[in-house]
Amino acid sequence: MTDETLPSPTPDQQTTPKVPPEAPTPAPQKPEPKRPGIIRSSLIFSGLTLVSRFMGLARDLVITARLGASQTIAADAYYTALSFPNLFRRIFAEGAFAAAFVPAYSRKLAAEGERSADELAVDGMAALAAATIVLTILCQLAMPWLMFVINPGYASDPEKYRLAWMLTIVTMPYLPFMAITALLSGVLNARGRFILSGAAPTVLNAVMLLAVIPQKDPVVAAWAACVGVFIAGFFQACLLWWGARRSGAILRLAWPRLTPDVKSLIMLAIPGAIAASATQINIFISGILASLMDGARAWLNVADRLYQLPLGMVGVAIGVALLPRLSQALGKGDAKDAQESTDLAIVASLALALPAAAGMMAVPHYLIDGLFTRGAFTAYDAQQTALALFHYGWGTPAFILARVLSPVFFARQDTKAPMRFALISVAINIVLGVALFYWIGFQGIAAATAVASWVNVGQMVWALHRRGDYRPSRQAWGKIARLAAASAILGALLLYAGMNRDWIEAPLAGIHFLGLGAKELGILGLFLVASAVYPVLVLGTGGMTLAEIKGMVRRRRA
Helix, strand or coil: CCHHHCCCCCHHHHHCCCCCCCCCCCCCCCCCCEECCHHHHHHHHHHHHHHHHHHHHHHHHHHHHHHCCCCCHHHHHHHHHHHHHHHHHHHHHHHHHHHHHHHHHHHHHHHCCHHHHHHHHHHHHHHHHHHHHHHHHHHHHHHHHHHHHHCHHHHHCHHHHHHHHHHHHHHCCHHHHHHHHHHHHHHHHHCCCCHHHHHHHHHHHHHHHHHHCCCCCHHHHHHHHHHHHHHHHHHHHHHHHHHHHHCCCCCCCCCCCCCHHHHHHHHHHHHHHHHHCHHHHHHHHHHHHHCCCCCHHHHHHHHHHHHHHHHHHHHHHHHHHHHHHHHHHHHCCCHHHHHHHHHHHHHHHHHHHHHHHHHHHHCHHHHHHHHHCECCECHHHHHHHHHHHHHHHHHHHHHHHHHHHHHHHHCCCCCHHHHHHHHHHHHHHHHHHHHHHHHHCCHHHHHHHHHHHHHHHHHHHHHHHHHCCCCCCHHHHHHHHHHHHHHHHHHHHHHHHHHCHHHHHHHHCCCCECCECHHHHHHHHHHHHHHHHHHHHHHHHCCCCHHHHHHHHCCEEC
C-alpha cells in the first residue's frame, strides 16, 4: 500500500499522533551493593580482634605482675570474679544469639526489610536485657552460697572465699551490658558492619589497664580491675548502640514482649546457647576443680589467654562472618555457595589454628616465661602454666573448628543437634577431668577440656556427613593435609629453637627496649621469624597459593 492510499489523518490525529504502545519501562534497579566475602569480613574482625587481644595480653601482663598466682589470694579471687559473668555472657549473649538471633535478623532483613528486622531487634534486646538483669540480681543475692558451688576449694580459706564472692558481685552487672552488646553486634554484622563489633573489646582492655596500672597492692589491684569491668561494659553497650543507629537500624528502648518472633528466638536460643558454649562450660567446670589447688585457677587463666588469641582472631571471626552468609545462601537455595563458603571457612581457620597449636605445644614454657614471669608471677608459676598450655595447644584446632562448624547447623535453624553434642562433651569433660586431676594433677583439667572439644567436633562432622548437609570437598581435604604438614615442620623448628634458648637470648643480654629484656625480646623475635617462615612453608607444601589467598580476601558481590 502506498502513502497516497492511506486515509488522511483527522485534526486530532495530527496534533496527537498515535504511538505504538510500548512495554512499561522498569524502574531502574540499584546494583547490589558490594559486601565483603567471608574471609574479608573475617579479616576485618580479626584485625580489630588482634588489636584487642594484644591489648588484652598487655592487660594480663600487668595484672599477673600485680596479682601473681600461687603466692596471693587476689589472683584466684579475681579470675573467679571474671569467669562467672563471662560464662553467662557466652551462654546467654554470644551463644544464644549466634544460634538464633543473627539468622532470624538476617532473613527478616533480606525478606521483609529493615523495619521488620529492627522490630525483632528491639523485642529481642528487651527480652534478653530483662532476663540477664533478673539473673544478675539473683546471683548477686545468692553469691555467698553460690561460691561454695563454683569454687568449693575456697572454703578452706575464708579470706579468699570472701574476697572472691565480693568481687564477683561487682563484676556480675557486666552480664546485661554484654548481652545488649552481643545483640547490637549481631545487628551490625547482619548489615555487613564489622568494625565496631570487632573494636568493642578494646574498650574493656583499655579501661582495665587504666584501672590497674596505678595499683601496687594485689588486693587493691583486684578490686580496681573488677570495677573496671563494670565501667567498660557500660561503655561497650553505648558504643554499639551508637554504631547500630549510625548503620540505619531504628532501635529504641522497650518493655519486654513475648511476641511470636521472640518466642521463636527463645525456643531456638535455649539449645543453641548450650551448643555454642560447650567449650566455655567445659572451662568453667575445669575451674571448679582448679579451686582445689592454690594458684591453679590463675595458671589455667593465663594459659587460657594465649589460646584465646587464635580462637578470637580465627574461630570467632570466621564464625561471625559465616553465619549470616550461610543463612542467606540457604534462604535462596544456593547449595553451591553454602558448600564453597563452608569449605573456605574451614580451610582458612585451620591455616591459622594449626600453626598456633604447633607453637603452644613446641615451646609452652618459653612462651609463658618470656611473657609473664615478672613481679608476683614467679618462675614456678610459669612452669605450672606451661603444663596447661601444652594441652590447650593440641585442643586449639578443636576449639576453633567448633566455632566454625556451629554456624553450619545454626544457619539451618538446627540448634538441638549441637546441644546434644555439647552435653555429651561436657559429660566427658567432667568424668575425664576428675580422673586426670587426681592422676596427673591440675594439667589433667586442660587435657580433659581438649579431649572433650575434639569429641564435640567429631560429632558435628559425623552428623553433617550423615545428613548430607556438608562434606568437605576433596580439594579442601588436600589443603588441610598440606597445612598440617607445614605446621608440623614449623613446630619442629620452634622445638629446636626452644631447646637452644640460650643462643637466642645471649646476643640480647643487656639490651632493654620499652621495658623489655632479653627473654621478652627473644620470644617476640622468635615468633616474628616463625610468622615469616610459616607462609613460605604453606606456599611450599601447596597448602595455599598466592592466587587463592588473594581470591579469598578480594571483595565480591553478595
